[in-house]
Amino acid sequence: MQESEYTEIKSPEAAMPEINTQTGTLAKIQPAPQSQEQLLKYGEQVSSFLATLPDYLGSFFNTYKQPLITVGLIVTAIVTVKIVLAVLDALNDLPLVAPTFELIGIGYSVWFVYRYLLKASTREELANEVTILKTQVIGNQSLDV
Numbered sequence: 001m002q003e004s005e006y007t008e009i010k011s012p013e014a015a016m017p018e019i020n021t022q023t024g025t026l027a028k029i030q031p032a033p034q035s036q037e038q039l040l041k042y043g044e045q046v047s048s049f050l051a052t053l054p055d056y057l058g059s060f061f062n063t064y065k066q067p068l069i070t071v072g073l074i075v076t077a078i079v080t081v082k083i084v085l086a087v088l089d090a091l092n093d094l095p096l097v098a099p100t101f102e103l104i105g106i107g108y109s110v111w112f113v114y115r116y117l118l119k120a121s122t123r124e125e126l127a128n129e130v131t132i133l134k135t136q137v138i139g140n141q142s143l144d145v
Contacts (some may be wrong), residue, residue, distance in 0.1 A: 092098050116126040
């Protein structure tokens, strides 16, 4: 058995030959030497960027605090709604759960109509409760625009 000879190539650029189309000879391309000064320059740029990053992020958050919180709340609300809908869909697939939910909904609707909507005095009571809830949520503002 013969042992084959392997040559070790130290860089991928050195393995790619350049073809001279005029003479038909191959010439090796030497990699561009990276000077130590360029590497130090890049290192200093990265270091200075990383040093100022916390200050930049802090000022960015302070400047855009309200929009960032709003976007976060919207994303959280969307994720919460999707999770609740998935849970309800999973519960709906269980036997006897869907009809039970329907009976509970019908029963509550009948109670609500009987309690608040049949008499004028109870409708006024409901209107007062809605007004109180509205002032608690949005404050005591005038509706004149």
